[in-house]
Each structure stands twice: as structure tokens, then as C-alpha cells.
Amino acid sequence: MKTEINKNEIIFSSVDTLSVPLSLDCGQAFRWSEKSESVWHGVACGKAVDILQKDDTLIIRGTFEADDADRWAEYFDLNRDYGKICERLKADNYLKTAIKAYPGIRILKQEPWEALCSFIISQNNNIPRIKGIIERLCAHFGEDLGNGDFSFPSAEKLAVLTVEDLAPLRSGFRAKYIIDAAQKVANGEVDLKKLHTCDLDEAREELIKIKGVGAKVAECALLYGCGRVDAFPVDVWVRRIMSELYPEGLPECTQGVEGIAQQYLFHWRRNI
DNA sequence: AACCAGGCGCATA
């Protein structure tokens, strides 16, 4: 892989095993949309950007400083060898089918708070509405980045709000959970930083101290926000997969990359 | 119109 960066573009060339559309639109992140043919617009890593892919070249357009390239490489998990991981996962026939049907899905390394908050909103909800609630959350309480783009509001910003303040989001019973999460993160009761490196079970315990965060949401925050690819979120779709295909449990080839396997299986099962 | 959604908290046994 090769990296080039200038004021308005970050270019990663010779990228292996990446599909931009699949990675941005497989249900792990909620703020991307295809604004024109193969051009994806959204806000991540603190920037409003357009993203496009030409063969194995990934182009990110925005306004950058020199050290932004590292963060975007991390966002697309470019330093992990997905080619190798997918080869290993293909030892299992169902995973082989899923990977062949949807090649190039990568786990996006989102901001921990954004991932946590987004998946609190996701509970007992559907993806179009999750996107709508998050969009309103950002528009009402995020920083205005211009051109109709807004940052994801910080925990500190949300911690001082009330459930009534969140009424315009129409997030229903989840509003009180958002507030509780924001308060516990802002006041340090839940330390998101340590979740990247501490013992996985300890990280789970830490997260479920938040009201509205159970096993599933905690697992999503760890996988999508903390780079823990061994976290394994089980939602209704994955539950179906497990009972239909893996009644005895996950195959051995998923060891250590359960979260990556999960993402391929999730997207495949949802699109059947 | 009814059922369901990338679940969770709470009551009950």
C-alpha cells in the first residue's frame, strides 16, 4: 500500500481486500450516503469528506493536515491483512459463501463515543430510522461543519442535556439511555480509552454500567469503536445464523477475528 | 393493518 496526502486529498493505492460501498453500507456505520454514482459522503474522523474507490485505489476528499492520513488508514483498518484473514475464514463453507458474495467488507474504526451512542440508538430499531435519529442528533447538537454537515456531538455536550432536550430526535425510550451514557462517559465513570487495550471481559463490564447498554450494544461499541475484532455482537440476524448454521457454536477459523466473521455473515444473511 | 426492528430493564418464579 502507498499513501499520498495533500491539502484536499488522501490517496491510498494498492489497497488489498477493500470495498468502499460494502464497508460503508453494511450496517456498521450510519452516517454515510452515496451522494452521486460511487461517491460516498459523510462525516468521520472529525471531517466532512467524499470517498471514492477506483479499483484498488481509495480516495478521500476533504480538507486535511499532514497527520490526517494515519487516522483514515486506521478508519478503514488498512494495516490489517484482510486478505489473509478472509482466506482463513473461508475454511468454513458458509463464511466462504458470504465472503464471495460480499468481498471487501472491512471493520471501520469509528470514534468510540460515536459507536457507543449509535448502537444505543440501534436497539429494537431499524436501520433507516437509526440513520434518521443520528442525523437529527448531529444536526441539533453537533458542530456545524458547513455545507449541511455536522460533527457527532461529544459526550460532554450531551451530558448537560435532559430527555426533553432530545425530544426532536424522536428516539423514543432511548433518549434516557443516551443521556446516561453521555454523563457516565463525560464524568469518567466509564473510561472509553482503556477499552482498546484492557481485558475484553473487563471492557464489557465497564460498558454495561450504562443504562441501555447490554451485551449486544457493548459488543458493537467494542468492535466498531475500539478496534476489538474479537468482539462478537449477536443481534436478531446473527441469532438466526447461529441457530440455523452453527448450533454447536462458531467454527474454529473465526478465533480472534469473530467480529470480522460476524460482519460478513450479518450482511449476507440480511440480504438473502 | 399488523408486525417487526443490529435490545434492554425490570418483574416474576
Add this chain to the structure above:
DNA sequence: TATGCGCATGGT
């Protein structure tokens, strides 16, 4: 420990 129910809202 294990079920089952209600929850706000709106997509399909």
C-alpha cells in the same frame, strides 16, 4: 439463572 413483557417510533 431463566423467561416474558413493555417500551417509542416508524419502516415495510
